Amino acid sequence: MRYGPTDVLRGVDLRIDRGEVLALLGPNGAGKTTTVEILEGLRVRSAGHVRVLGTDPGTGGEAWRARLGIVLQAWNDHGRWRAGELLDHLRHFYTPYTTPYDTAELLDLVGLADQAGTRIAALSGGQRRRLDVAIGLAGRPELLFLDEPTVGFDPQARQEFHELITRLSAVDSTSILLTTHDLAEAEKLADRIVILAGGTVVAEGDAATLADRVAGNSRVRYRLDGEPVTHSCADATGYVRDLFARHGEHVTDLEVHRASLEDVYLAMVRDIESGLRTEAPADLMGANA
Template structure:
């Protein structure tokens, strides 16, 4: 966690029994979610799980069918301009006027936030943080897809939000840009972040906590390590000894390896211990939940 005082502060996001129905179809079926100040929470789930609907309700873009929701202490259905100015939103995609230049657009948006914040954002610092320094004077319509996505992120940050929603934020980023973005997010001390992504490595790298949503229900909520412990069971230990390759599944990998070296010492070669990864956890929980709801 990036803040050690979360338990003493009111929740930034507090959701209980959130339901959403479209016609006769229940998309959200009693979602509970709490996000503490300064926390980075990743919302994961297969397509159709209800992630986007949940985010849209929290942002105030969609009215819920039932349940209690508070975001920054306010019911999103009744959030005013002051409340909205405390949110930053990075959508999967959005359209704007391609004739704007990068710095011009950000400068204009910065002015819109002036009545709601104590200090102005340093535009050059922001543009540099998303890797667009060399493109600040270019028209948006001339940007590549990856550059356009970086601008989306800058737009979400321009108001210095208390709560930042990131919906698939690194789509279109090359590896270097993705790494730079991850560094940017980790440096946003004090900003609470709710992230949706299909990139499990990204979720594990950025999130303090991971929430997995399947078929409109939360099926898991915890750190990557806590979720792994739910399905870890036996770990796979691989090593070479006396010219032979050994592959075993053991319940206590630490104890097994300790005993292995106590007995054979440096004769043990090419040792590898594989525990459940976040991908293993995610796939197992999704499959388990889909079987239950089938």
């Protein structure tokens, strides 16, 4: 994607499989929003090849769009609508092309079954966000785009939403593209993670693989006969097994600290922003699609 003489996206190569949850991460200005808008058919790319559900998003018609679900960061709703009425109204737009969720089922999915008759203006911030998700799910999409979906959720609502994502991908085989700044959420939900920076993909893989490749060693902390010990090693499992074989009950207060997705992400962004890394390391990239 080019704006004037500036390439804001270049060589972005990714694939999402059926039933897969893919998290797209990156700092502000990395090109996440532009990438997603191209895939949704809301922005026309400058060059390259894109297929979403077998169709070029730039030419996708209503039947194609009905197979997508989009949850934006905010929904400009009308406060006088009742939650159930709005969803019942929207789902009818999908009926020529798909088999949408029943309104009651949809409200139950997002935890708003008791708010069907509540005016939108009277919903809490978290409830309004759940309604945003319900709107994106209304047509029972094959591919769901989620942009910062849990902003405004309390911990219980977030947990329920995570269970919903797991159900959609595992049971309904819904493909999900998730953008989020909540790295713990990405690590928990995503089958695969793509990190975008400077308009290109700089890393790809599951959270554990990325952590192993970037950070390498784990830190093992424990007490041996009461004395604190910290050891860094590549194979924490093997080290701990050997430690107990040699010292047994003399080892106490054992902790193993592996690199988290947050550690990986912050390290990569720091490198890129400081100019230390301008291209993706070969060992961080999965197979090209």
